[in-house]
Amino acid sequence: MELKKGSSTFKEERILKKIQTVSIIGDRILFWQAALMSVGFISAMAYLFYNQSSELRLLTVGFMVSMLIHWAFYLFHKVSIMLNKHSAHLPALLSFLLFGFVAVYNPLHYSEMWVYLLFYPLTVALLNNKTLFATWTSVFLLFYFGFMLWDPTISLEEGFGISLIGRSLYAIGSCIVCFYFLKYQEWTHQKMKADLQEEHNSRLIKTLYSLVPVVERKSHTSREIIHTAADLMKAVSKKMPDNRIEDWEIDLISLLHFVSRIKYPDYLFEKQEKLTQFEFNLVQEHCELGCELLGDDESFTSIKEAFRKHHEKLDGTGYPHQLAGDRIPVFAQLLGITEAYLAMITPRSYRKSLTDYEAFIEISKLSNIAYDERVVVALRQALEIPEVEETNTGLVG
Structure with missing residues (x-):
């Protein structure tokens, strides 16, 4: 059974976006470093x-050389086209080289250039990437300690050891402060993202709920089934802790499942005879209609995948694409088994409803045929039905 949400392509796209974000921020950092040197030169x-x-002539020449090198590094980064997992390190590397160059070249002829180096961890923190921060602050600390031992001004001071310890604490303190700044950036970004997602979800849910009365009239089914299905899916999901599905995803897919039947002809909800090919095609279309209602938002990828595949069966006899085995995600199985169970315990004009136990027995017969055995067991546990022995299904009590 597929345990991961989304496809590898989706993951690659997310990684690529992160690299592009780092590249954009890196551009800005290198630009402002070059701009700072330009201000110094002017x-x-x-x-x-x-x-x-x-x-002053010597100072001007020093700033001019520093300015030209900074702009050269900025332009090099600007025209570099490297979109792989290592390219995110390029802005951190170039910024490090520039900091190191200025500290060693010392265009100001300032005796305390070690202070300038303390700002490097901040530039790496601005890239908002923990891996980059850990890697390049480690490189920075090694360079910084080497720079202190090389710096002739520190060797001339009285109390060499105390001065060395003091400057070392400044460097470590700079890294610690910038680490917490990085954490704060991450928290702010996640909160902003969550707030935007919540607002977007709220608008979408309002739109979908506006269609609920139409489906109620067509299907003669109360909207309470939305909450019933969501509650059952949450209960079953909790019995499968290795396959974490968020509650908001379950609430949304339950609402979506109800609304997606809006295209069904009214008579189809009560039809007892076998569906015609045209009618069966309409039923299959609701899998795609639900996905279309969600649009292109990446946060709904797992929901759309589950909705598109919730009528597929392990043995490949489902629809619309006859998928089998691991190609059917757990979330899709969860929706499919919930839909089947609720359909069995809901009375129709042409048949009586089954009891909870009878419905589960029918579903258990399809264990490892239509539904993964783990999902069937989780359903039994959620319904608090005693274990039963079914020799044909592999469920043993």
């Missing part, structure tokens, strides 16, 4: 206009 040129000292 300021030095302005001072040089009023004061033609050799020190």
